Amino acid sequence: MAGSPTETNLQSPLLERVPKRPRRLASVVVTTLVDRIVSGDLPPGAPLPPEPVLCETFDVSRTTVREAVKVLEEKGLVRARQGSGTSVTEEDDWNLLDPMVLSATVRYDDELRVLDQLVEVRRALESQMAAQAALAATDADLREIEAVLERLTAQTRIPEMFVETDVAFHDRVMTASGNRLGRAIVRTVHAEARTSLRYTGHPRPEDCELSNLGHAQVYRCLLDRDADGAASAMSAHILDAWRRRRPVPRPS
Known part of the structure; x- marks a missing residue:
């Protein structure tokens, strides 16, 4: 007996033959130009290469170049003016909450200024x-925060596991706060920062143990419903952990 229309549709081999969308060519242009701008190869005020040059350089159409430039404008990296072309903006105009911009900025942050600000x-x-x-x-x-803290305590001798659970602890505290916007901002900047070894460092078991003392203090204040104490404990914990792992800036 033939299957129902719903079953036939779900099992259709046509679904397996739908090709994946190719990576958009504009993203290649955007990624390269973001890197050139943030690295200083194209400094603030510098004109973006004209469309024909970009088309030839990346072997793409004018439509693709225009799409890429529009994305760069959305990221705050360039500004197009009628009659004067497109130029690179000042650093203060860059959207550092954009993951691609933040990632590139951290990568070229030799003096660690952006990481300190983060x-x-x-x-x-x-x-x-x-x-x-x-x-x-x-x-x-x-109870859930306590459960994460117990996992952290068990993982202090396994730094690679500890650092992942550490993120979960902080996220669980933020979730309990009910502050969705604050949590979203922290998650955005922290996710990109954690891709840099200069931010995460190479924690040792003793570093994990010290860090976990800070977690435990935060948790005790939460249990006591001590808002001022929780704020102070979290502030000290984040700053102390960064001071322990902050690398020596590269010489300029």
Whole structure:
């Protein structure tokens, strides 16, 4: 007996033959130009190469180049002016919450200024959210945070596992705060920062143990519903952890 129309559609071999969409050519242009701009090869005020040059360089159409330039404008890296072409913007105009821009900025941040600023942003926002969590966390939230803390305690001798669970601990505290916007901002900047070894470092078991003392202090303040204490503990924990792993800046 033939299957129902729904079953036939779900099992159709045509679904397996749908080709994957090729990587958009504009993304190659964007990635290359973001790197050139952030690295300083194309400094602020410099004109972007004209369309014919970009078309020849990347072997793409004018339509693809225009699409790429539009994306660069959305990232705040270039500005197009009627009659004067497209030029690179000042660094203050760059959208550092854009993952591609932030990743490239961290990569070329020889003096670690952006990473220092990122840690300060994390410290300010997560401290506030820890205070909010101390007042807003439900009993279920606290049990889940405790469970993550127990995993961390068991993993202090296994740094590669500890650092992943560390992210989960911070995220669980932020979730308990109810501050969705603050959590989204921290998750965005932290995800890109963690792709850099200069940010994550090479933690040793003793580093993990020290870091976990900070986690435990935050948790105790949450249990006590001590908003000021939770904020202070989270602030100290984030700053101390960064000071331990912060590398020596590269000489300029």
